Amino acid sequence: MAIGNPVERKFHQCVQQFQSLAEQFSALYSSLFDADPSTLEYVSLLRQSCLLMASAISSVVLSRKPLVSPAKVSTPVADSPETPVEVSDNFNTKFLLGKTCRDVLKYAQEAATSLQMLPINEEHVAVLTQCSRMILQVPFRLPQYFFVSLQQTNVKLALSPPLPLTGQYITVTLNTHLSLKVEGVIEHSGKTRVHRTPSAVYVQVVPSLEKPLASDIKAPELTRLERTELVKKDYFQAQFLLSLPVRGYYTVQITASLLDHEDTLWQTGPKTTMPILVDTDEGLKQRQQQQQRQKEVGSAMPIPGKSMHGHRV
DSSP states (O other): OOOOSHHHHHHHHHHHHHHHHHHHHHHHHHHOTTOOHHHHHHHHHHHHHHHHHHHHHIIIIIIOSOOOOSSOOOOOOSOOOOOHHHIIIIIHHHHHHHHHHHHHHHHHHHHHHHTTTSOSOHHHHHHHHHHHHHHHTSOOOOOGGGTOOSOOEEEEEEEESOOOOTTOOEEEETTSEEEEEEEEEEEESSSSOSSOOEEEEEEEEEEEEEEESSTTOOOOOOOOEEEEEEOBTTEEEEEEEEEOOSSEEEEEEEEEEEEETTOOEEOOOOEEEEEEEEEOHHHHHHHHHHHHHHHHHHHHSOOTTBOTTSOBO
């Protein structure tokens, strides 16, 4: 869609900002593996309110077409298995926000239809201001998970080959493959899991060429690898065979994400990066000899303020 005048461009920027905020709420939701259902529903409603405002701006000002609901706007029901305290506090906030989103949707739909043929004026701005005011008037109450978590889950990874020291690389000879083994242990507090239990782990390995060793080397198409491994007694492992076809410095990003028993993917991490150097066998030997010479020269240099025999000057 072509954006004509500066006013429309400003509104288009607002749409992009609301959409970006909705994506951040989605990322937040997918990271809350240990959160209670009430918290997840509240975060979902916040995401829906952002998408709703983006759609309202687009419909009322930009596209001038009747508003279509950007997502299913849910209203919490009262048969939740939460404690009475949660029902009296969090439920009322969720209910009001869900109901308000539905009211905003209806109001924006009617306004988009009635203002469809008019040029952008103060009436359009008033409609969007009212939509925003309706959402902001809902009391904001942080849900339970922001204060206390009834379960805590951590994933610890062990890689083979292990990560090198800072500034060093795992060396791989050109035209060979790197065998990568990812092992993990899932730690959790308490004897039972209150909300959800990990049933599998999704491991993703993404190689990328950071710097070729020669200017005439073209960046190759590298294969992204992924595996889903079942969790057995809080342990899992995955093995990969990486092809790194040209000489250069690589990074391999390794990410682990949990899946629950409903096969919902949670972006829990951890995420780690492995630096790799690929060169010919001769090139790797030359680099190793050069590093050894530099280490010997460094150890032979006199310490300032002392003679070669260790006496003060």
